[in-house]
Structures are given as structure tokens and as C-alpha cells.
Amino acid sequence: MIEEFEAHRARLRAVAYRMLGSVAEADDALQDAWLRVSRADTGDVENPAGWLTTVVARVCLNMLRSREHRREEPLERAAAVTVADPEEEALLADSVGLALLVVLDTLAPAERLAFVLHDMFQVPFDEIAPLIEKTPAATRQLASRARRRVKGAPAPSADLPRQRRVVGAYLAATRGGDFDALLALLHPDVVLCADRAVLPTPEPILVSGARPVAEGAMASTGRARFADLVLVDGQIAVAMLEAGRLRVLLRFTFDGDLISEIEVIAEPDRLAGLEPAIGHTM
Structure with missing residues (x-):
């Protein structure tokens, strides 16, 4: 058999x-x-x-x-x-x-x-x-x-295949530590916003520009090994896990084929509020 x-x-x-x-x-x-x-x-x-x-x-x-x-x-x-x-x-x-x-x-x-x-x-x-x-x-x-x-069922966003391709490439570049590939996916004026739970800072983190954002992403290469693509409210996102638990969620805004904004969510209350909207990956 x-x-x-x-x-x-x-x-x-x-x-x-x-x-x-x-x-x-x-x-x-x-x-x-x-x-x-x-x-x-x-x-x-x-x-x-x-x-x-x-x-x-x-x-x-x-x-x-x-x-x-x-x-x-x-x-x-x-x-x-x-x-x-x-x-x-x-x-x-x-x-x-x-x-x-x-x-x-x-x-x-x-x-x-x-x-x-x-x-x-x-x-x-x-x-x-x-x-x-x-x-x-x-x-x-x-x-x-x-x-x-x-x-x-209502049709999902027509932009979903492109989102999946771009975010999948972002995750692959982050996992592999490929700075140039990551840089190519980011809009020159990309903005990254991260809540205070990402790093112990009194205020949310705001980073602007493709190179600084890419440099910051390189710091999460290890965590990206335990990340996956998910659907949040019908949009492609990245869920990062630690010991099998959701710790960080990345949500994206796009300008054509480029990522123009990344929202990094790590506060437990915010993650818990988003949980019902999270669907499984493709």
C-alpha cells in the first residue's frame, strides 16, 4: 500500500x-x-x-x-x-x-x-x-x-493575489535576510508604525523611508522563521509566532506593487481584538 x-x-x-x-x-x-x-x-x-x-x-x-x-x-x-x-x-x-x-x-x-x-x-x-x-x-x-x-459569497478583493505575492516576497526576503530584495518591495516613502509593545518605549515607533524600514525588518529575521501569511478583514497580513502563540501582526498598505505602510501590532489587547477577524493562510 x-x-x-x-x-x-x-x-x-x-x-x-x-x-x-x-x-x-x-x-x-x-x-x-x-x-x-x-x-x-x-x-x-x-x-x-x-x-x-x-x-x-x-x-x-x-x-x-x-x-x-x-x-x-x-x-x-x-x-x-x-x-x-x-x-x-x-x-x-x-x-x-x-x-x-x-x-x-x-x-x-x-x-x-x-x-x-x-x-x-x-x-x-x-x-x-x-x-x-x-x-x-x-x-x-x-x-x-x-x-x-x-x-x-462576496468576491474577495481583486487586489488579493497581488497582496499575497508582494507580502509573500516581503516575508521570504525577511526570513532570508535579503536586504536588497526587501528594499525593492518598499515604496521610497514607506512608513512603519509600531505600537509600544514592540519595543519598551513610552511612545509608538514611527520609521520613515525604505532603507530605515528595511534595516529594521532585518532585525526580525529570526522571528520571521515562525511567521506565516494570514487574512485579516480580507487583507493579507503577516502573523509572527513565538512558542506557538501569536505575538506580532503586520498589516500592510500598498501603492501599486510597493508597500507604502506597515503597521506592527504587538499589544496583547489589540491582538485579542483582531483575533476574530484573522483567517487561515493560503
């Missing part, structure tokens, strides 16, 4: 990515599923591709439910989280459709599973139903409800 898993890896990864909306989490789900498959008694499996799809889907469902449970702890993740290549993330998001990924993230876990497996991968409802402990009829209703929400 391990050979079958490898033969179907591309499809299984596609299922996991559409379920989770994140390359890193999709790869984590595949690793978990591979371990389960390697330990399972598969002698009676008649349809390896279908069975493997349900294994991956079950892992993803558990991850989605865990994500929902952790809403009380902002964007909690393992401290040693593996961050995907932003270019690969962008390519996969484009292959699915960024607008669809944004809408999928609004669905409840069971709705998302029913919709993704049936509408995107043609898995019959009677095979999906046991995964969510529903009857096939109830599963059909979940998929139908999800379908209506997907069709009726």
Missing part, C-alpha cells in the same frame, strides 16, 4: 491542500496519513485510491477541528513549524483559485470536507458520510449548503 500511496501522492496532496488551504499543513497531513497507512492492515482494501483519499481526508478533518478548537489561542502552531516556499504556495493557490480558498476557509470542517471531496474529487456521499458520522442524505445536505455559500 505504500507503493499505492506514492503513486497517488499528487492527488492526495491536492485533497489535503484544498481541505487545509496551506502547503505546510497539507504536507503535515500527508506525513500523518503515510504513517497510518504504513501501520494499517490493508489486505481487504479493494479500492486503494479511494481508501487512501478517505485516510487523508480523515486526518485533514481532525486538523480542521483542532484548528477550530484553538480559536481561543490565536493561531497556535508548533514552535518548529515548517514554512512552505512562498512561490510554491502561490502556485498551488492559483491552481485552486484564491477566491475559492478564501471562501472555503469560512466553512465548518464537515461542510468543507463534504464539498471538497464530492464537488472537487467526485467521492460518493456514501463514502464521505462515515468520515463525519452522518447519513449519506445528511452529508448531501452539508455539501449543498456549502455549495450555496461558495456561490453566494
Whole structure:
């Protein structure tokens, strides 16, 4: 069955990515599923591709439910989280459709599973139903409800793909300590505003100009290793984590393809107030 898993890896990864909306989490789900498959008694499996799809889907469902449970702890993740290549993330998001990924993230876990497996991968409802402990009829209703929400959802900002590309490049440059690449993403008159929790200062921090802002970003290279792209009120932002907890949020304003303003939020009360608006990454 391990050979079958490898033969179907591309499809299984596609299922996991559409379920989770994140390359890193999709790869984590595949690793978990591979371990389960390697330990399972598969002698009676008649349809390896279908069975493997349900294994991956079950892992993803558990991850989605865990994500929902952790809403009380902002964007909690393992401290040693593996961050995907932003270019690969962008390519996969484009292959699915960024607008669809944004809408999928609004669905409840069971709705998302029913919709993704049936509408995107043609898995019959009677095979999906046991995964969510529903009857096939109830599963059909979940998929139908999800379908209506997907069709009726307002379209996200048309600027979202460009935001994702620019902010993804900003995060990659910060992680890699690439000063010149970072400088190229900033408007010459960019302004960075940071609240008092970022550094122990009596007043908020205000930095103007591309070079000073880029120099300041270089100081956060280590923290950027544990950062990820998120959606805040429909706009791309960067969440920085420490010990699995959200510590800093960067919000961006754009002038064409350049970043014209960066707001750095670290005050716990402000982060807590923004938490309900934070959506998962692409």
C-alpha cells in the first residue's frame, strides 16, 4: 500500500491542500496519513485510491477541528513549524483559485470536507458520510449548503493575489535576510508604525523611508522563521509566532506593487481584538 500511496501522492496532496488551504499543513497531513497507512492492515482494501483519499481526508478533518478548537489561542502552531516556499504556495493557490480558498476557509470542517471531496474529487456521499458520522442524505445536505455559500459569497478583493505575492516576497526576503530584495518591495516613502509593545518605549515607533524600514525588518529575521501569511478583514497580513502563540501582526498598505505602510501590532489587547477577524493562510 505504500507503493499505492506514492503513486497517488499528487492527488492526495491536492485533497489535503484544498481541505487545509496551506502547503505546510497539507504536507503535515500527508506525513500523518503515510504513517497510518504504513501501520494499517490493508489486505481487504479493494479500492486503494479511494481508501487512501478517505485516510487523508480523515486526518485533514481532525486538523480542521483542532484548528477550530484553538480559536481561543490565536493561531497556535508548533514552535518548529515548517514554512512552505512562498512561490510554491502561490502556485498551488492559483491552481485552486484564491477566491475559492478564501471562501472555503469560512466553512465548518464537515461542510468543507463534504464539498471538497464530492464537488472537487467526485467521492460518493456514501463514502464521505462515515468520515463525519452522518447519513449519506445528511452529508448531501452539508455539501449543498456549502455549495450555496461558495456561490453566494462576496468576491474577495481583486487586489488579493497581488497582496499575497508582494507580502509573500516581503516575508521570504525577511526570513532570508535579503536586504536588497526587501528594499525593492518598499515604496521610497514607506512608513512603519509600531505600537509600544514592540519595543519598551513610552511612545509608538514611527520609521520613515525604505532603507530605515528595511534595516529594521532585518532585525526580525529570526522571528520571521515562525511567521506565516494570514487574512485579516480580507487583507493579507503577516502573523509572527513565538512558542506557538501569536505575538506580532503586520498589516500592510500598498501603492501599486510597493508597500507604502506597515503597521506592527504587538499589544496583547489589540491582538485579542483582531483575533476574530484573522483567517487561515493560503
